[in-house]
Amino acid sequence: MSTAFNFKPSPLSLALKANAVTALMLMAQMAEARIVTGPDEYVLPGSPAYSYELRENAGLTVDGAATKNITAYSATLNVKPGSTTQDILAMGSQVSIDGSTVEARKSASAAIHAIGSDVTISNSTVINNDGTGLASGRNLGATNGSTVKVFNSSITGTNRGASASAYSVLDFSNSHVEATDADGVGLTLMSAEARASNTRIVGGANGVKIDVDYSSAVTNNSLVLDGSSVEGTNGSAILVSDRTGTGTTADIQVLNGSTLTGGNGVILEVKDAATANMNVDNSNLVGDVVVEEGSSATLQLNNGSSLTGQLQNVAELSINDASRWVLVGDSEVEALKMDGGSVHFGGADEFFQLDVQSLDGNGTFVMHTDFSNGQTDFLNVEGEATGKHSLLLAATGSELSNAQPVHVVHTGGGDGQFSLVGDTVDVGAYSYGLMQEGTDWYLDPNHRGTSTSAHSVLALFNSAPTVLYGEMSILRTRMGELRLSNGQSNGLWMRSYGNKHEVAANNNGAGYSQVQKGFTIGADTPLSVGDGQWLAGVMAGHSTSDLSLTRGSSGEVKSYYLGGYATWMDAESGLYFDGVAKLNRLHTENDVTMSDGKQAKGNYAQNAVSASAEFGRHIKLDDDFFVEPYGQVTVALTQAQGYALSNGLEAKGDRSSSVVGKVGVTAGKNIQLESGSVLQPYLRTALAHEFDQSNKVFINDQSFNNDVSGSRVELAAGVAVSMSENLKLHADLETSQGKTIDQPWGVNVGVRYDF
Numbered sequence: 052m053s054t055a056f057n058f059k060p061s062p063l064s065l066a067l068k069a070n071a072v073t074a075l076m077l078m079a080q081m082a083e084a085r086i087v088t089g090p091d092e093y094v095l096p097g098s099p100a101y102s103y104e105l106r107e108n109a110g111l112t113v114d115g116a117a118t119k120n121i122t123a124y125s126a127t128l129n130v131k132p133g134s135t136t137q138d139i140l141a142m143g144s145q146v147s148i149d150g151s152t153v154e155a156r157k158s159a160s161a162a163i164h165a166i167g168s169d170v171t172i173s174n175s176t177v178i179n180n181d182g183t184g185l186a187s188g189r190n191l192g193a194t195n196g197s198t199v200k201v202f203n204s205s206i207t208g209t210n211r212g213a214s215a216s217a218y219s220v221l222d223f224s225n226s227h228v229e230a231t232d233a234d235g236v237g238l239t240l241m242s243a244e245a246r247a248s249n250t251r252i253v254g255g256a257n258g259v260k261i262d263v264d265y266s267s268a269v270t271n272n273s274l275v276l277d278g279s280s281v282e283g284t285n286g287s288a289i290l291v292s293d294r295t296g297t298g299t300t301a302d303i304q305v306l307n308g309s310t311l312t313g314g315n316g317v318i319l320e321v322k323d324a325a326t327a328n329m330n331v332d333n334s335n336l337v338g339d340v341v342v343e344e345g346s347s348a349t350l351q352l353n354n355g356s357s358l359t360g361q362l363q364n365v366a367e368l369s370i371n372d373a374s375r376w377v378l379v380g381d382s383e384v385e386a387l388k389m390d391g392g393s394v395h396f397g398g399a400d401e402f403f404q405l406d407v408q409s410l411d412g413n414g415t416f417v418m419h420t421d422f423s424n425g426q427t428d429f430l431n432v433e434g435e436a437t438g439k440h441s442l443l444l445a446a447t448g449s450e451l452s453n454a455q456p457v458h459v460v461h462t463g464g465g466d467g468q469f470s471l472v473g474d475t476v477d478v479g480a481y482s483y484g485l486m487q488e489g490t491d492w493y494l495d496p497n498h499r500g501t502s503t504s505a506h507s508v509l510a511l512f513n514s515a516p517t518v519l520y521g522e523m524s525i526l527r528t529r530m531g532e533l534r535l536s537n538g539q540s541n542g543l544w545m546r547s548y549g550n551k552h553e554v555a556a557n558n559n560g561a562g563y564s565q566v567q568k569g570f571t572i573g574a575d576t577p578l579s580v581g582d583g584q585w586l587a588g589v590m591a592g593h594s595t596s597d598l599s600l601t602r603g604s605s606g607e608v609k610s611y612y613l614g615g616y617a618t619w620m621d622a623e624s625g626l627y628f629d630g631v632a633k634l635n636r637l638h639t640e641n642d643v644t645m646s647d648g649k650q651a652k653g654n655y656a657q658n659a660v661s662a663s664a665e666f667g668r669h670i671k672l673d674d675d676f677f678v679e680p681y682g683q684v685t686v687a688l689t690q691a692q693g694y695a696l697s698n699g700l701e702a703k704g705d706r707s708s709s710v711v712g713k714v715g716v717t718a719g720k721n722i723q724l725e726s727g728s729v730l731q732p733y734l735r736t737a738l739a740h741e742f743d744q745s746n747k748v749f750i751n752d753q754s755f756n757n758d759v760s761g762s763r764v765e766l767a768a769g770v771a772v773s774m775s776e777n778l779k780l781h782a783d784l785e786t787s788q789g790k791t792i793d794q795p796w797g798v799n800v801g802v803r804y805d806f
Contacts, residue, residue, distance in 0.1 A: 087111050094118055141168040148172045155179040161186035165197035173202040184208035188216040201226050210235050215243035217264035223250040236260040240272045247279040257283040257290045263299035271300040276309040287320035288313040291327040303329040313338050321346040331356040340365055378403045389414025396428035404429045410436040419445040420457055422478050430460045436467030443472040446645035448504055448700025450479035450751050456493035477502035477646040480750040505750050506601040507643045508702040510563040512748050513757045515689040516709040517552045518596050518608050519661045521567045540805035541576045548799035555791050569594025586618045602644045609638040625669035635659040651698035661687040679717040686710050707746040713739040728774055735767040763789020779803040
């Protein structure tokens with residue numbers, strides 16, 4: 052008989068009781084049951100509801116009918132859709148239940164009790180309101196248990212949803228198994244195997260309880276959860292125990308998104324000198340693993356799995372394949388093995404200590420340190436550490452409170468090595484490294500460079516001149532169009548432009564790449580004052596500049612501007628003057644990726660003003676060629692502004708300025724086309740120099756100089772086309788290379804209409 056009871060009898064009393072119970076059951080059933088001996092007996096709709104006893108080699112099919120309890124001895128039972136039965140006892144039999152309801156009598160210990168039998172349950176409901184829903188086992192002393200397969204069904208009991216004793220196998224798929232009593236167990240395994248796929252297992256006390264069969268020579272337990280959930284409403288999700296003291300072992304596989312939930316916060320509890328080996332694969336678990344003294348447990352996290360919880364007395368933890376363990380308190384593990392996994396020391400304001408006896412492999416430890424008071428997470432390897440491990444220390448915008456080293460790792464020996472991810476950690480305006488002293492590792496208080504946050508702040512404050520000059524560079528290309536119009540017509544014009552600037556890293560390391568795109572519209576008219584050779588206009592536009600910064604950080608500057616210009620051209624001498632003044636409103640967003648991969652954000656707005664004065668001469672040569680030497684001075688002033696990043700870093704930029712002088716020459720040719728259009732291709736080269744060397748930025752009250760002074764050489768090629776008397780088109784390509792600023796490319800295209 053099956054041994055699904057809650058007390059611990061002696062083998063002799065168990066055998067006597069089993070025989071007595073079997074005899075009583077047979078006598079009671081024989082008194083009222085209809086005996087089936089033939090292989091093809093049917094119960095059809097409308098038949099009276101009888102109890103049935105199936106003798107050896109008998110076969111009974113319940114086809115959409117109702118019966119009372121059924122007992123099968125070495126027989127075959129088929130319960131087809133639409134049927135209802137009371138409890139079923141199968142001994143050495145084949146049972147198939149499909150689309151039916153099995154509800155036990157009050158006197159029955161199990162709604163379905165399989166002893167040395169094969170049972171298939173599909174699309175059905177199995178209920179016992181006063182006992183076990185499904186029990187599978189073997190005859191006493193036998194080594195052939197039962198195999199039960201459950202598909203798309205519900206199994207419900209009060210004290211147990213389902214149970215299996217030695218040599219038996221339960222296989223659940225897309226099903227629900229539950230024990231409703233407060234002390235009930237959803238699934239009980241006693242030296243048995245169970246597999247659950249897309250199945251929910253719930254117990255009032257424990258979701259699954261794993262123990263040992265009462266007999267002596269038994270097998271280990273095995274539980275495989277595949278995309279399934281186990282819940283202990285009031286207790287642990289899985290409880291592994293050994294009531295006999297014979298030494299049970301439970302092998303547990305938690306696969307493919309399976310979950311474990313303990314009402315007491317424990318997902319795995321091991322006691323009574325039992326042993327549990329749990330492998331978690333592609334699943335995320337939340338809860339504690341608690342191992343009683345004298346018991347043993349090993350735990351593996353594989354294939355991107357995670358465990359968030361506390362481990363108590365775990366003998367071995369392996370963290371592999373990008374998996375992670377998140378501590379929620381001080382923890383101890385005897386042997387910690389790392390193979391591409393990580394250990395996370397709780398939250399930013401929590402500081403935990405992890406004690407391990409040994410550490411080997413390679414992995415990452417994600418830790419936090421409060422640099423204002425020296426509090427820190429701490430890894431303590433009491434024995435030997437081997438392998439290479441990385442520390443990902445949480446970055447911050449706050450500064451070190453003092454110049455004292457921060458102790459983060461201790462080992463008792465071994466050849467283990469520790470290093471910082473990315474070699475440094477961002478702390479305020481600077482970045483710091485790791486130093487080793489004997490078998491201890493400390494955060495080095497001597498900074499090794501500027502932090503990512505400081506890089507980003509400096510780059511954003513430095514971006515205003517390149518934004519303003521990128522918008523301004525399109526204006527001088529109007530000269531060709533104006534000459535094609537003789538500067539004597541009212542005109543509307545529009546430019547669409549884009550450019551890229553590469554700003555080299557200075558002593559602060561604040562290099563960046565900037566890509567700008569925008570448009571400008573303008574209108575101008577000849578002036579009657581003076582000598583009649585003046586043209587005045589107004590313009591407005593918008594540009595967006597995207598900045599690529601250190602460690603994948605980024606910034607964005609949105610610029611809105613209004614301006615005016617005046618141009619004087621003397622047709623006889625070729626002399627010209629062009630003056631431009633522009634007022635900008637800049638909206639800046641800063642997204643910083645710090646050394647630990649976390650994000651910090653900040654934003655601010657500021658005003659800017661820029662002006663340009665250019666003087667040159669248009670010299671006509673033979674065959675419609677021309678040259679145009681020119682000189683230009685451009686000045687930009689940007690409003691002082693301060694802001695804070697979300698990581699606590701505070702930044703303030705002084706009013707910044709830029710003064711650029713430029714000398715250059717343009718050479719081209721006017722080509723008269725047969726259509727009457729005039730084509731004016733040209734080449735331009737210039738030498739520019741940034742004179743301003745002092746633009747102070749204060750980061751956490753520490754001064755930095757944003758110096759991008761130096762010279763650069765510019766080259767450009769373009770064409771202006773007079774399509775008709777009124778319509779003019781233009782396109783221009785340019786590039787420059789310099790000491791601190793390069794422009795790999797710049798392009799603008801435009802149209803002018805005279806009226």
